[in-house]
Amino acid sequence: MIFLFRIGFLEVSWVDLIDIALVSVLLYQIYKLIRGSIAVNIFLGILALYLIYLIVRAAQMELLATILGQFMGVGVLAMIILFQPEIRKFLLVIGRGTEFRENIFKSISNWRSSYHDEFDIHQVIEAAKTLKATKTGALIVFSRDVELKFYVETGDPLNAQVTKRLLLSIFNKNSPLHDGAVIIYKGRIKAARCILPVSENDHLPAHFGLRHRAAVGMSENTDTLVLAISEETGRLILARNGKYLRGLKLKQVEQRIVDYLHKAEPANWEEIPQEEAESESRL
Structure with missing residues (x-):
């Protein structure tokens, strides 16, 4: 693996830059999907709850951290349920833009x-x-x-x-x-x-x-x-x-x-x- 430069103890390579670029594109597409909808408020609420959980855990408030941790444990399932319309639209965008789909229907x-x-x-x-x-x-x-x-x-x-x-x-x-x-x-x-x-x-x-x-x-x-x-x-x-x-x-x-x-x-x-x-x- 070829390293480009080092930031402190972190070594940054071409793979890391590509990884960051892909994540940036993914986040931008998600933002475009939820922009202007009620999903933005839900997303901000989940993000705020997660930040509170990190602060509570860092402060070693065991009881509150345990309660919030239960919510975080089912976070993925909750997000799938709450963001079902946005996830559907995101998959639809991917389906429309894939070259594979274009090739499949090209023959007809x-x-x-x-x-x-x-x-x-x-x-x-x-x-x-x-x-x-x-x-x-x-x-x-x-x-x-x-x-x-x-x-x-x-x-x-x-x-x-x-x-x-x-x-x-x-x-x-x-x-x-x-x-x-x-x-x-x-x-x-x-x-x-x-x-x-x-x-x-x-x-x-x-x-x-x-x-x-x-x-x-x-x-x-x-x-x-x-x-x-x-x-x-x-x-x-x-x-x-x-x-x-x-x-x-x-x-x-x-x-x-x-x-x-x-x-x-x-x-x-x-x-x-x-x-x-x-x-x-x-x-």
Whole structure:
């Protein structure tokens, strides 16, 4: 092993530097996952409890140290339970980014693209145009790789072709199917009135209602693209990977959906040219 330098009695090598760099990246990814959520407060509480435990043990306060030690003994299990959503999102990020996963699906990517070409995006865009104009609430989930059976089973199965008329009928305020989400997979509406997870991100705008929060929450928990239209204001957002875009023109919305379905999304997905965005006052 080649040592680079020595700090007191510590000998630092290339392996140590790589180790520190990897841990730094890991901690940064964890921070990005829990940033803005209630998990930050839980993490700080656990950290404070651990520091108190170290101080109590150093002060040789045996009784209190024993009690706190029992909590520390089950700390890993407690963290798994408390941070279950964040751990799930972290594993999802790893699954999305691995080269292995890309290679596995590369052989069937051409088959998927044929489905994307058959999927008439214009039907969705025309429906969104009408829904925005009439301030009719809507929630549409686009799934590229996964059928989302868990969420499909929470609603009413349809397995119908995507058409403007059907979408307008589903989200009509007098329709029994309007309250919930539509899930589109392989060019077909798999189900309507589906229940989606609501985001707990504290940094979301205060005017975001349940539809917008459900759109962000669904994008946090699954590899989907979600379109939401507010019933109160007619505002439209697109949510992806826990991030959202608003102030988009319908042409931009169409392009984002096409990019998602064809796996051609830009690296800076959440950024849009200022000159191309609509002002929120016009939505």
